[in-house]
Amino acid sequence: MDARHIEILKSLGVDINEKNAKNSQHWIERTKSHALATQNREVYGFIDHTRGEGIRMYDIDGNEYLDLASGVAVRAMGLRYKPFIEFESSIVDVVHEIMSNNWDSIPQTAFAEKLISITPGTHEKQASMTTSGARAVENCMKSAMDRSGHQRFIGFRPSFHGRTGYALALTASNKKHKAGFPQGVDVTRVFYPYCYRCPYGQNAEDCNVECAEALRGAIEVEGDDIAATVMESVCCEGGFLIPPKKAVKAIYDITKEYGGHFIADEVQAGMGRTGKWWAIEHFDVVPDYIAMGKAIGVGYPLGASVGPSPMFSAYSRHSETFGAEPKMALQCLWLLKHLEDENILSKNAEKGAYMTKRLTELKDKHEVIGDVRGLGLMTGIEFVKDKKSKERDQKTRNDIVKNAVHKYKLWVLAAGHNVIRWLPSYIITKEDIDECLDRFEKAIIDSSK
Numbered sequence: 001m002d003a004r005h006i007e008i009l010k011s012l013g014v015d016i017n018e019k020n021a022k023n024s025q026h027w028i029e030r031t032k033s034h035a036l037a038t039q040n041r042e043v044y045g046f047i048d049h050t051r052g053e054g055i056r057m058y059d060i061d062g063n064e065y066l067d068l069a070s071g072v073a074v075r076a077m078g079l080r081y082k083p084f085i086e087f088e089s090s091i092v093d094v095v096h097e098i099m100s101n102n103w104d105s106i107p108q109t110a111f112a113e114k115l116i117s118i119t120p121g122t123h124e125k126q127a128s129m130t131t132s133g134a135r136a137v138e139n140c141m142k143s144a145m146d147r148s149g150h151q152r153f154i155g156f157r158p159s160f161h162g163r164t165g166y167a168l169a170l171t172a173s174n175k176k177h178k179a180g181f182p183q184g185v186d187v188t189r190v191f192y193p194y195c196y197r198c199p200y201g202q203n204a205e206d207c208n209v210e211c212a213e214a215l216r217g218a219i220e221v222e223g224d225d226i227a228a229t230v231m232e233s234v235c236c237e238g239g240f241l242i243p244p245k246k247a248v249k250a251i252y253d254i255t256k257e258y259g260g261h262f263i264a265d266e267v268q269a270g271m272g273r274t275g276k277w278w279a280i281e282h283f284d285v286v287p288d289y290i291a292m293g294k295a296i297g298v299g300y301p302l303g304a305s306v307g308p309s310p311m312f313s314a315y316s317r318h319s320e321t322f323g324a325e326p327k328m329a330l331q332c333l334w335l336l337k338h339l340e341d342e343n344i345l346s347k348n349a350e351k352g353a354y355m356t357k358r359l360t361e362l363k364d365k366h367e368v369i370g371d372v373r374g375l376g377l378m379t380g381i382e383f384v385k386d387k388k389s390k391e392r393d394q395k396t397r398n399d400i401v402k403n404a405v406h407k408y409k410l411w412v413l414a415a416g417h418n419v420i421r422w423l424p425s426y427i428i429t430k431e432d433i434d435e436c437l438d439r440f441e442k443a444i445i446d447s448s449k
Helices: 003-011 024-033 082-090 106-118 133-148 165-170 210-222 245-257 279-283 326-341 344-365 394-406 430-447
Strands: 056-058 064-067 125-130 152-157 186-191 226-232 261-265 289-292 303-308 369-374 379-383 413-415 419-422
Touching: 064 430, 082 326, 106 125, 106 303, 106 326, 125 133, 133 165, 133 226, 133 261, 133 289, 133 303, 152 165, 152 210, 186 210, 210 245, 226 245, 245 261, 245 279, 326 344, 344 369, 344 379, 344 430, 379 394, 394 413, 394 419, 394 430, 413 419
Parallel strands: 152 186, 152 226, 226 261, 261 289
Antiparallel strands: 056 064, 125 303, 289 303, 369 379, 379 419
């Protein structure tokens, strides 16, 4: 951080000087004492908000990191992407504080039309904007209840749909997220298709989708008054699980058999990350709803829901103060066009296949890697005590994360109980992937001694 940015902070009343501006421990102690709530300070230090480009980021102590998290899939185009900065500067004078759920604007309308055009299905659709992925999921749920007259949902274990209200009721990936909080809606829960640890003892080659048949049994026992099944197209926070196509199709068909809607949660896996606009397109089903967020906002808080028209039975059944106001909508339109113009979806598929291939090669070398699974630019590496027993090894996973961040300056994130996720920005190169792999392997070796 240079002197100019230190002076900016001082002018805003921040207690800072040149010495503590470059001292992570000073700021960690300050936040521990009174400021930010619920942050993970055991692994990650203070990031320099004035530096960074592409997948390279810096902490305030001056250390450079390679970023494999992309803000948990938010920074699709990496840090300070020059084409976006240039576009953003061209609309700095746009009025942006219009309450977009009461007053329409051309950018918002055009953005809704674009989203409808790139989501699966030819049925009549509408889009509704919000400020986060969790709210987008809840918007879909409210619409499904409004349209169906039912209030029961099908959810999965593991799953993650957000930490607010209805979305939290569906979430089931870590007890820390919801223990002690009341359940917002009725949820009939079944296992998410998890081929590496199939709870029914099947394997992918001769699987007869008992996970889907378990859903039928649960509905018969617990109630067939289904508003919707809510399914992550890729189970993200729960461990980067990629379901087999036939399981998704069977779950979809059973949902329809009982008159329910099908909601695809694409908050983390959508927006072209997997090589298609939406991960659900890999599974040959057309969802009634798609909930999206993270990357869609080009680094700003935004979510959106696309569902059947009309999404709600009456005006004011749903509304939010903020949601794709003019400036935001213009930025999102820029991103969608840029992804198309630069052929980025197919590039994501190609680079993602290379990333998963290299990580699979790593699995063959290390006994602690039980499974590697990927779809486009999202790959999960599951750590075990040994390949035969498949016993989860959370301690080794946690040690690898700490070593990767602290020793090898590789910014990685955990997922599930014993998985590390690779979730880079779309601008990552094969050379970057190779460098990340080299640092990652060193962290594994150090943590396995």
